[in-house]
Amino acid sequence: MLSSIMKSLFLKSLRSQQIATFIVIPTIFVLVISLALYEGNKKSVTLVVNGETEEVKTYASTVGKLLSESELVLSEHDHVSPSIESPIENGSLIKWEQAKKIAIQVDNKEDIYIWTTEKTVGNVLAEADINLSEFDKVSPGLDEKLNENSNISVEKAY
Numbered sequence: 001m002l003s004s005i006m007k008s009l010f011l012k013s014l015r016s017q018q019i020a021t022f023i024v025i026p027t028i029f030v031l032v033i034s035l036a037l038y039e040g041n042k043k044s045v046t047l048v049v050n051g052e053t054e055e056v057k058t059y060a061s062t063v064g065k066l067l068s069e070s071e072l073v074l075s076e077h078d079h080v081s082p083s084i085e086s087p088i089e090n091g092s093l094i095k096w097e098q099a100k101k102i103a104i105q106v107d108n109k110e111d112i113y114i115w116t117t118e119k120t121v122g123n124v125l126a127e128a129d130i131n132l133s134e135f136d137k138v139s140p141g142l143d144e145k146l147n148e149n150s151n152i153s154v155e156k157a158y
Helices: 002-040 061-068 121-127
Strands: 042-047 050-056 079-081 093-097 099-107 111-117 137-139 151-155
Touching: 002 151, 050 061, 050 099, 050 111, 099 121
Parallel strands: 042 093, 099 151
Antiparallel strands: 042 050, 079 093, 099 111, 137 151
16 A cells, blocks of 8 residues: 555656646747847947947837937937938947037137037038138137037137
8 A cells, every 4th residue: 555655646746747847848948039039139230429339239220219228318419320210220330429519709709609510620610600711810720629618719810
């Protein structure tokens, strides 16, 4: 009798193990495949922010969503290429240049403020539609690079 009880307990234990094996293995298989598919759907994108390049992986469907995911706050003066509505594809190149506020003073009059993504004094003055003659004094020089809160002074010769 003890033998039959032991045999019965052993078979129940074996059956429980078989049932558990048939449930656990397929579950783990489905989880691994799901994770692989989920990760495989990420798009690899090159993001250039103010001249600094970074490779990112994303599920974002548009440029705007990617920038939002990256916690980049856009202003209306920033330059984004391609546009924020553009769809993202694997291998996309996205560029974002943050606009800077530049003060321009012409002939010691009230400052003119311009938001720009231009890098040099000459390009900013051209964007601001300020025409120069060869005798005008510009500080800093026309080829000088600008940074945030730069000031440009222009003294017209005549």
